[in-house]
Amino acid sequence: MTVKSILSAFIQKLYPLNSSREDGLVYWRECILHALLGVALVLGLVALVPALALAIKEELWGLLVFDICMYLSIVVLVVFRNWSYELRAAGILIVALAIGIWVTISVGPLSGGPAWLFTVAIFSGLLLGLKAALIAVVLNGLSLGLIGWLAFNGHLADGQPFFSSMARAVAAGANFSALNAGAAITVSVLVHGLQETAEKEKASKEIIRKEQARLIEAREDLKNEVEVRKQAEEALRVERDTLDRITRSVGAGLAVISRDYRIVWANDILKKMFGAIEGQPCQKAFNKADEVCSGCGARDVFDNGKEESLHEQTGRDLQGNVVYSQVIATPIRDAKGNVTAALELVIPITERKQAEEERRRLEGQLEQARKMEAIATLAGGIAHQFNNLLSAVSGNIELMKLDDHDRQKYSRYFTPIENSIQRMAKLTGQLLAYARGGKYRVSHVSMIEFVRETLPLVEHALKPTITVETDLPEKVALVTIDVTQMQTVLSGILSNASEAIEKTGHVLISCRDEHITAEQSKETPGLVPGDYVVLSVTDNGKGMDENTRQRIFEPFFSTKFQGRGLEMASVYGIIKNHDGWISVDSKPLRGTTVKIFLPAIRGEAPAIKPVKALNMENSGTILVIEDEEMVLDVTSSMLQNLGYRVLAARSGEEALRIADSHDGQIDVALLDIILPDMGGKEIYPRLLASRPNLRVIVCSGYTLNGPAQEILKQGAQGFIQKPYTMAALSEKLSAIIDLK
Numbered sequence: 001m002t003v004k005s006i007l008s009a010f011i012q013k014l015y016p017l018n019s020s021r022e023d024g025l026v027y028w029r030e031c032i033l034h035a036l037l038g039v040a041l042v043l044g045l046v047a048l049v050p051a052l053a054l055a056i057k058e059e060l061w062g063l064l065v066f067d068i069c070m071y072l073s074i075v076v077l078v079v080f081r082n083w084s085y086e087l088r089a090a091g092i093l094i095v096a097l098a099i100g101i102w103v104t105i106s107v108g109p110l111s112g113g114p115a116w117l118f119t120v121a122i123f124s125g126l127l128l129g130l131k132a133a134l135i136a137v138v139l140n141g142l143s144l145g146l147i148g149w150l151a152f153n154g155h156l157a158d159g160q161p162f163f164s165s166m167a168r169a170v171a172a173g174a175n176f177s178a179l180n181a182g183a184a185i186t187v188s189v190l191v192h193g194l195q196e197t198a199e200k201e202k203a204s205k206e207i208i209r210k211e212q213a214r215l216i217e218a219r220e221d222l223k224n225e226v227e228v229r230k231q232a233e234e235a236l237r238v239e240r241d242t243l244d245r246i247t248r249s250v251g252a253g254l255a256v257i258s259r260d261y262r263i264v265w266a267n268d269i270l271k272k273m274f275g276a277i278e279g280q281p282c283q284k285a286f287n288k289a290d291e292v293c294s295g296c297g298a299r300d301v302f303d304n305g306k307e308e309s310l311h312e313q314t315g316r317d318l319q320g321n322v323v324y325s326q327v328i329a330t331p332i333r334d335a336k337g338n339v340t341a342a343l344e345l346v347i348p349i350t351e352r353k354q355a356e357e358e359r360r361r362l363e364g365q366l367e368q369a370r371k372m373e374a375i376a377t378l379a380g381g382i383a384h385q386f387n388n389l390l391s392a393v394s395g396n397i398e399l400m401k402l403d404d405h406d407r408q409k410y411s412r413y414f415t416p417i418e419n420s421i422q423r424m425a426k427l428t429g430q431l432l433a434y435a436r437g438g439k440y441r442v443s444h445v446s447m448i449e450f451v452r453e454t455l456p457l458v459e460h461a462l463k464p465t466i467t468v469e470t471d472l473p474e475k476v477a478l479v480t481i482d483v484t485q486m487q488t489v490l491s492g493i494l495s496n497a498s499e500a501i502e503k504t505g506h507v508l509i510s511c512r513d514e515h516i517t518a519e520q521s522k523e524t525p526g527l528v529p530g531d532y533v534v535l536s537v538t539d540n541g542k543g544m545d546e547n548t549r550q551r552i553f554e555p556f557f558s559t560k561f562q563g564r565g566l567e568m569a570s571v572y573g574i575i576k577n578h579d580g581w582i583s584v585d586s587k588p589l590r591g592t593t594v595k596i597f598l599p600a601i602r603g604e605a606p607a608i609k610p611v612k613a614l615n616m617e618n619s620g621t622i623l624v625i626e627d628e629e630m631v632l633d634v635t636s637s638m639l640q641n642l643g644y645r646v647l648a649a650r651s652g653e654e655a656l657r658i659a660d661s662h663d664g665q666i667d668v669a670l671l672d673i674i675l676p677d678m679g680g681k682e683i684y685p686r687l688l689a690s691r692p693n694l695r696v697i698v699c700s701g702y703t704l705n706g707p708a709q710e711i712l713k714q715g716a717q718g719f720i721q722k723p724y725t726m727a728a729l730s731e732k733l734s735a736i737i738d739l740k
């Protein structure tokens with residue numbers, strides 16, 4: 001064997017066994033590892049021989065054993081190539097670390113030992129990543145610190161070069177560690193970035209490869225399809241009468257077009273669609289047009305010499321309906337090869353076109369629903385913050401009313417302020433309804449009774465010139481609704497109807513049971529199959545165009561002026577939150593019909609508990625957990641006026657500390673669900689771990705659904721909606737404390 005062949009075989013051994021170049025950075029890291037092992041194997045042997053001679057001559061038996069062990073370790077890592085990459089990489093790094101420590105101890109820190117340690121951290125990041133690099137930096141620091149301690153305490157051999165003072169040694173070690181950490185981290189981050197880039201490139205190549213394979217397959221399919229069509233067209237030219245019978249049986253049209261664009265002959269399929277068209281200009285017969293149609297296949301055959309022209313054509317049948325066809329035009333030649341006419345094969349594709357238009361319509365509906373969801377999220381956040389502010393304002397008003405001295409002075413201001421607060425609370429309720437924030441109080445209700453009881457309350461939304469009629473059956477299935485919210489729905493729809501009726505008019509309210517099938521559900525995304533109670537409101541107003549109809553549920557949208565309000569937007573949110581569906585059917589000058597689909601249920605209405613009177617002489621300790629300072633202050637004052645002792649916590653951690661450290665009983669905790677450091681769902685079980693008998697009332701500017709409902713499912717005893725009055729707070733606390 002030649003030196004070149006031996007060297008080639010040696011280099012071949014350095015290539016990875018379990019990866020290839022396609023593996024990117026993994027392959028090259030293994031190549032670097034094998035290169036390091038190869039260099040260590042060769043140069044280690046060169047360094048080992050004189051080292052052994054020196055060790056034997058100087059009787060340095062420790063050095064002798066160390067050198068032999070280190071070299072044997074390298075040999076083992078080279079021989080056992082089937083070991084995992086991580087194990088072999090860790091092995092060579094441990095050998096290098098051991099050499100660095102040994103050299104530093106034997107020769108001193110001002111020798112090449114620290115360079116070995118520095119290199120270990122760099123190669124750790126290169127071969128094994130950031131964690132390994134940081135471990136190596138820490139080991140280097142510990143090793144140098146230990147060696148320095150040994151040196152200054154006289155445990156190392158005398159005569160080794162070392163720093164003149166401990167301060168210099170510490171400074172040098174700190175600088176070494178900082179530089180070593182910076183270099184190692186830089187290399188690790190660079191390698192990580194290269195690895196991510198390589199993986200993305202590999203994934204992109206795989207996508208491109210699959211796409212190329214798909215395109216090749218599609219091209220072959222297309223070629224096969226074109227070939228089949230050519231064969232069919234050839235058969236058509238040869239046997240026109242036979243093809244006439246065939247096309248009649250398969251439902252395809254066939255026509256011969258002369259060079260002056262007149263229909264020489266047409267089969268029965270085309271005659272049934274377009275009437276007696278033979279002898280007519282083709283543009284007149286198919287499109288009721290005076291000029292030759294754009295993209296005409298016959299024109300491509302006559303003017304451009306095409307052997308085959310494929311295009312789509314839009315026309316109108318005998319009834320005036322739009323029909324879509326795919327037309328294949330081919331030349332008809334005489335004995336001399338001159339083109340005398342064109343043969344057009346007309347394939348109806350109206351159903352396919354209608355399906356595509358329906359798909360686009362459904363996609364538009366989906367996009368509109370996504371937009372409404374995004375706006376709803378914003379509305380919910382605004383309502384939550386607004387409710388916190390309202391809690392502070394309404395609470396302070398109630399506290400002012402308790403002050404006998406100031407009450408006489410300011411009593412005439414309280415009523416308009418409270419009325420304004422109620423109107424603002426209603427507005428936040430509409431925002432939360434639009435945001436689908438939840439139902440406050442639900443019950444099983446007959447929509448027939450609901451309409452009869454609600455109509456007198458909301459008829460004020462209609463003009464006096466409008467009459468209301470009802471078409472209500474004797475019985476319909478029950479539904480689960482929040483009556484107050486559903487009254488808002490009916491009021492909003494009637495208000496919209498009133499605006500649409502300019503002078504006199506009428507509104508019809510009807511109700512019925514309806515079953516939605518799977519087929520009906522496909523036509524209306526969002527309306528799942530099942531049994532529903534359908535509430536319909538129809539007016540004979542001026543109606544609306546399609547653009548207005550699609551935007552009717554947008555907040556503050558109005559055809560009259562900007563900022564109209566949230567009525568129809570909140571209607572949409574409330575119905576969606578009741579797992580229902582709402583549709584609007586309207587045409588200009590033809591009125592509007594709004595249909596509300598609510599899931600039908602079976603059950604009885606729950607009993608309503610009487611409201612308790614306000615009790616100002618309570619006792620007990622209440623832990624208030626609230627991050628909004630104004631809300632915390634006013635709630636604490638309200639509780640103190642009710643006779644309770646108050647413990648205040650502005651964060652979850654503070655609440656948990658109070659629960660652990662308070663020397664005494666805590667009767668109830670008022671828990672806000674959104675805190676700066678953790679959520680109410682996380683705080684609740686930790687509170688119970690400290691206080692197993694603690695009663696918890698969840699309070700929030702949002703509604704009952706969502707996070708609040710989850711905490712109630714975990715075992716919380718009650719929920720109260722911000723902003724709340726002192727009476728509502730007193731009633732809720734009394735009910736919860738009475739449970740004990």
